[in-house]
Amino acid sequence: METTIYCYTGTGNSLWTARKLAESLNNSETVPIALQSGKRIQTDAKTIGLIFPVHIWGIPSPVIDFLNRLETGTEKYCFAVAVNAGQVAATLLQLKNLLQQKNIKLSSGFSICLPSNYIPWGGAEKPDKQQQKFNAALDKISRIASAVRAKEERPPEKGPLWQNILFSAIYRGSFNRVPQMDKPFQSDEKCTNCGICEKICPAQNIAMVNGKPAWQHHCEQCFACIQWCPEEAIQYGKGTAKKKRYHHPEITLKDMLACVPKRK
Ligand SMILES: Cc1cc2nc3c(=O)[nH]c(=O)nc-3n(C[C@H](O)[C@H](O)[C@H](O)COP(=O)(O)O)c2cc1C
Known part of the structure; x- marks a missing residue:
C-alpha cells in the first residue's frame, strides 16, 4: 500500500473526506482510528494521512491516544486534514508539535470546512448551504491530493493569532x-x-x-x-x-x- 489514511469521525465528514482523498490517491487504504484502540500503529505505506474533526479548537482525545501509539517510522511523508466548521485554530500546530516529539515530521497540514455537527450551537444547515460546503471541500480535496502526490512540504494551515491563543487555552482548560x-x-x-x-x-x-x-x-x-x-x-x-x-x-x-x- 502506498498510502494509509487514518481517520476518526463522529458524523461522517472526516470519513467522507478520507474516502474522497483515497479515491484520488493511488493504492491507498482508509483505516478507522476507533478500531486501533490499544494497538501499536504500524504500516508499510510510504505516505501516512491523519484525518479527524476539530473538537473544542484542538485534537480529539482518541486521536491523541492514537498518536501516542504511532510506530510508523520517521522517514515517511506525513500529512493531515483537520475537518472543522470554520475554526481550525491551532489544531494543526498542536499536531505538528505532538508528531515532532516522536521525531515524525508533519509535511503538510490542511483545514477543510464542512457542516457543523455541534448541535448545541445550531441544527443542521439548509441543504443548499451544506452543498456549497461539499463543493468547496471537493475542490480543496483535489488540491490536497495533488500536494500529497507531489509530497509537497507546506506549513500547517491555522486560524488567526487571537483564535490560536484564546481557543487553545480553552482547549487545554476543557480537555480533562x-x-x-x-x-x-x-x-x-x-x-x-x-x-x-x-x-x-x-x-x-x-x-x-x-x-x-x-x-x-x-x-x-x-x-x-x-x-x-x-x-x-x-x-x-x-x-x-x-x-x-x-x-x-x-x-x-x-x-x-x-x-x-x-x-x-
Ligand atoms: C464537541 C465538538 C467540538 C467542536 N469544536 C469545533 C471547533 O473548535 N472548531 C470548529 O470549527 N468546529 C468544531 N466542531 C465541529 C466539527 O469539527 C465539524 O462539524 C466536523 O466536520 C465534524 O466531523 P465528523 O463528522 O468527522 O465528526 C466541533 C464539534 C463537536 C462535536
Whole structure:
C-alpha cells in the first residue's frame, strides 16, 4: 500500500473526506482510528494521512491516544486534514508539535470546512448551504491530493493569532473534562430501545439500561449518538429537541458501524 489514511469521525465528514482523498490517491487504504484502540500503529505505506474533526479548537482525545501509539517510522511523508466548521485554530500546530516529539515530521497540514455537527450551537444547515460546503471541500480535496502526490512540504494551515491563543487555552482548560461532558445527554419518550446509540459510540460509552441509553462518563464528545439516533430521541441539555440533526448525506449508518468496535 502506498498510502494509509487514518481517520476518526463522529458524523461522517472526516470519513467522507478520507474516502474522497483515497479515491484520488493511488493504492491507498482508509483505516478507522476507533478500531486501533490499544494497538501499536504500524504500516508499510510510504505516505501516512491523519484525518479527524476539530473538537473544542484542538485534537480529539482518541486521536491523541492514537498518536501516542504511532510506530510508523520517521522517514515517511506525513500529512493531515483537520475537518472543522470554520475554526481550525491551532489544531494543526498542536499536531505538528505532538508528531515532532516522536521525531515524525508533519509535511503538510490542511483545514477543510464542512457542516457543523455541534448541535448545541445550531441544527443542521439548509441543504443548499451544506452543498456549497461539499463543493468547496471537493475542490480543496483535489488540491490536497495533488500536494500529497507531489509530497509537497507546506506549513500547517491555522486560524488567526487571537483564535490560536484564546481557543487553545480553552482547549487545554476543557480537555480533562471531556469524558464527563456526557452528563447533559438524555433520551426522551421517542426512544425505541433500538440500541443504535450504543453500537455507534466509538468510545463504547453507552450502555442500554432498562431499555434506555445510559452514558458512562468516558465520552469523546463526537456527537455520533445524538446525530445518528433515527428517532431524534437523544437530547443534549434543553436546547436540542427542535434542532435538525446532521450527518454527512453520503455516509450511511452501516459505514459508521464499520468504523467502530463491535459491541459484545
Ligand atoms: C464537541 C465538538 C467540538 C467542536 N469544536 C469545533 C471547533 O473548535 N472548531 C470548529 O470549527 N468546529 C468544531 N466542531 C465541529 C466539527 O469539527 C465539524 O462539524 C466536523 O466536520 C465534524 O466531523 P465528523 O463528522 O468527522 O465528526 C466541533 C464539534 C463537536 C462535536
